[in-house]
Amino acid sequence: MHAGLNHYLTVSVLLFCLGFLGVITRRNLVVIYMGLELMLNAANLALVAFSRFNANLNGQVMVFFTITVAAAEVAVGLALIVALYRKRGTAHVEDLATLKL
Amino acid sequence: MPEFTDLLFYGLAALTLGFGFLTVANPFSRNPVTNAMFLVLTIISMAGLFVLLHAFFLAAIQVLVYAGAVMVLFLFVIMLLDLPEENRRQIKTLTLGLGTIAVAAIAGIFIKAISHAAPLAASDRWLDGETKPLGKILFETYLLPFEILSLLLLVAMVGVILLSKKDLK
Numbered sequence: 514m515h516a517g518l519n520h521y522l523t524v525s526v527l528l529f530c531l532g533f534l535g536v537i538t539r540r541n542l543v544v545i546y547m548g549l550e551l552m553l554n555a556a557n558l559a560l561v562a563f564s565r566f567n568a569n570l571n572g573q574v575m576v577f578f579t580i581t582v583a584a585a586e587v588a589v590g591l592a593l594i595v596a597l598y599r600k601r602g603t604a605h606v607e608d609l610a611t612l613k614l
Numbered sequence: 615m616p617e618f619t620d621l622l623f624y625g626l627a628a629l630t631l632g633f634g635f636l637t638v639a640n641p642f643s644r645n646p647v648t649n650a651m652f653l654v655l656t657i658i659s660m661a662g663l664f665v666l667l668h669a670f671f672l673a674a675i676q677v678l679v680y681a682g683a684v685m686v687l688f689l690f691v692i693m694l695l696d697l698p699e700e701n702r703r704q705i706k707t708l709t710l711g712l713g714t715i716a717v718a719a720i721a722g723i724f725i726k727a728i729s730h731a732a733p734l735a736a737s738d739r740w741l742d743g744e745t746k747p748l749g750k751i752l753f754e755t756y757l758l759p760f761e762i763l764s765l766l767l768l769v770a771m772v773g774v775i776l777l778s779k780k781d782l783k
Contacts, residue, residue, distance in 0.1 A: 515617070515620060516619070516620045516623040516624070516666075519728055519729065519731070520623065520627070521623075521663070521667070522728050523725060523728060524627045524631065524663070526721060526724040526725060526728065527631055527721065528630060528631060528634050530717045530718075530720060530721040530724075531631070531634045531635055531637075531638055532634070532638065533717050533720065534638055534639065534713055534714065534717045535637065535638025535639065537709070537713035537716070537717065538638075538639070538709055538710050538713045538714075539638065541646060543646050543688065543691060543692055543695070544638070544646055544649050546688070547637055547638070547649055547650065547653050547688070548637075548638055550653065550680075550684070551634055551637060551638065551653070551656065554656070554657065554660055554680075557660075557676075558660060558663060558664075561664055561667050561669045561672060562667060564667075564669070564741055565667040565668060565669070565740055565741045566740060566741075567741075568740055568741045569741065570741065570747055570748060570751050571751070573669055573671075573672055573748055574748070574751055574752055574755075574756050576669075576672055577672065577675065577748075577752065578756075578759065578763060580672075580675055580676070580679055580680070581679075581763050581766075581767065582763070582766065583680075583684070584683060584684055584767075585766055585767055585770035586770075587684050587687055587688070588687060588770055588771070588774050589770050589773055589774055589777070591687055591688070591691045592773070592774040592777040592778050593777060594691065594695070595691060595694060595695065595777075595778060596777050596778065598695050599780075604695055
């Protein structure tokens, strides 16, 4: 079958759901962050596919911005995780159940 | 008779999904370093999908920024935190079951929506992702968001330096 927009969107949805599954089930903050990255990448794939099959370049610009924002987000998030680890000595969400530091 | 690019699409899609699965739920290893390595492989096979979609510049950016910079950051933090202790912790079966059901429901809704959508009319004016028009639109139409983005990166950098100081005051 010819690989069209629907095929790419299906791959994107499945990848998004894999990332979501990781966010729900894993208990390690760093691995949860990796699940978030997967979800962002899935959205990027959908945008690039739409951009290609609608002959519209705006989608690719959007993905460019998303990648940059994701890089900034990863830097800040990992710095937060490191600060939290220094304070509490753990990076498991089950040990981080209180609001107070 | 499927074309060569279609075969390439199916191969790369299978690789992306397989590596993605191994990123979030590796049955053989619970070491975060293994997860990070499979995330690198996922991102690289996704760059292959971008090439198939003729988004050559984005494929290069994907490899350089994600597989390069972001993953090095991840690995640094994993090494810094020394996190191999997840071995002794089991994921609860209830969590796994309920999570899988919820996610499968979401996937079902999405895929049903996609398969019911009207198929795009086959046209020959698909986007041929040359980099020159992308740069043109980026520095003309999207000049202001681009500049704001540089400000965002500066803020993130200052914030990270502030956050990683020893005593948060």
